[in-house]
Amino acid sequence: MYGLGILKGLGVTIRHFFESYIEDIRYAGSKLTPTQKFEKRQGTDAVGIYTVQYPEEKIAVPERFRFVPFLVVEDDDHPDRPGHDWCTSCGICAKVCPPQCIWIVRSEDPVSKRPVPEPEAFFIDIDICMNCGFCAEFCPFDAIKMDHDYELADYDRTGTHIYDKEKLSKPFSFWRKIAPTTAWEEAVDRKSWEHTDVVKAKQKTGAPISVPGGLNDPYQPPIVPKKEEPVAAAPSAAGEAVAEAVPAAAAAPSEEDLAKEERRKKREAALARKAAEKAASEGN
Numbered sequence: 513m514y515g516l517g518i519l520k521g522l523g524v525t526i527r528h529f530f531e532s533y534i535e536d537i538r539y540a541g542s543k544l545t546p547t548q549k550f551e552k553r554q555g556t557d558a559v560g561i562y563t564v565q566y567p568e569e570k571i572a573v574p575e576r577f578r579f580v581p582f583l584v585v586e587d588d589d590h591p592d593r594p595g596h597d598w599c600t601s602c603g604i605c606a607k608v609c610p611p612q613c614i615w616i617v618r619s620e621d622p623v624s625k626r627p628v629p630e631p632e633a634f635f636i637d638i639d640i641c642m643n644c645g646f647c648a649e650f651c652p653f654d655a656i657k658m659d660h661d662y663e664l665a666d667y668d669r670t671g672t673h674i675y676d677k678e679k680l681s682k683p684f685s686f687w688r689k690i691a692p693t694t695a696w697e698e699a700v701d702r703k704s705w706e707h708t709d710v711v712k713a714k715q716k717t718g719a720p721i722s723v724p725g726g727l728n729d730p731y732q733p734p735i736v737p738k739k740e741e742p743v744a745a746a747p748s749a750a751g752e753a754v755a756e757a758v759p760a761a762a763a764a765p766s767e768e769d770l771a772k773e774e775r776r777k778k779r780e781a782a783l784a785r786k787a788a789e790k791a792a793s794e795g796n
């Protein structure tokens with residue numbers, strides 16, 4: 513029927529219009545904290561229209577979100593090589609970068625003049641970078657990653673938008689924080705939380721290697737203890753079961769616990785997926 517599409521579209525608009533007010537009223541009486549409310553109302557399951565008050569409020573970006581790259585360096589408290597580059601200046605990222613916006617200067621030994629596997633200088637022109645993620649995808653050392661920071665506007669392009677090594681470098685713990693699942697998957701692939709070169713060196717000397725999920729893994733996914741089920745008391749003389757009272761506040765997991773549990777589930781799902789893929793490839 514002519515005009516049916518217009519009516520359907522108007523119906524969607526009217527539904528959103530009313531849902532917005534219904535949600536406003538529902539969340540006005542909710543016991544959630546302002547942060548929890550914001551996360552729910554701007555999430556993917558939200559209904560109605562919710563205006564995010566940017567820049568005071570910001571939509572949480574998904575873990576796989578990618579903007580300009582950054583270089584991974586060891587944490588400052590790393591026992592063997594604090595602040596050391598993961599990048600070996602192999603140059604692969606610069607080769608695969610479609611708009612050619614990466615420049616690398618390889619270090620060399622001041623005495624022998626032989627090349628040293630670390631960059632002396634590393635530049636990325638972030639105005640040319642098209643955020644494709646090829647550099648991170650192809651890096652054989654997991655040394656370049658896509659950042660979540662998208663607020664990079666500035667008046668001075670030359671001075672601020674050509675990122676040097678200092679500006680690009682961020683510790684490994686930062687990568688683990690913004691992309692816990694991916695960092696975990698990569699560590700499982702490398703069979704260690706350490707850089708490949710460190711693993712090789714430790715294998716030669718027999719030194720212990722930090723294995724993801726191993727006994728002494730400092731980054732072991734936190735296991736949230738199961739909530740205790742309320743214990744049913746014996747039926748009373750009147751034949752009524754009296755349930756042991758569990759205070760609601762004590763049983764409710766905190767926001768942090770929920771986030772940890774979510775991360776643990778993601779990691780377990782990633783490991784199960786990898787095991788299934790491995791079993792499938794071995795079966796072929």
Ligand code: SF4
Nearest residue numbers: 599600602603605651
């Ligand atoms: S591919 Fe990785 S290791 Fe090679 S130069 Fe680029 S960031 Fe460094």
Ligand code: SF4
Nearest residue numbers: 609641642644645647
């Ligand atoms: S994200 Fe793409 S365009 Fe940007 S530096 Fe990496 S390869 Fe180049």
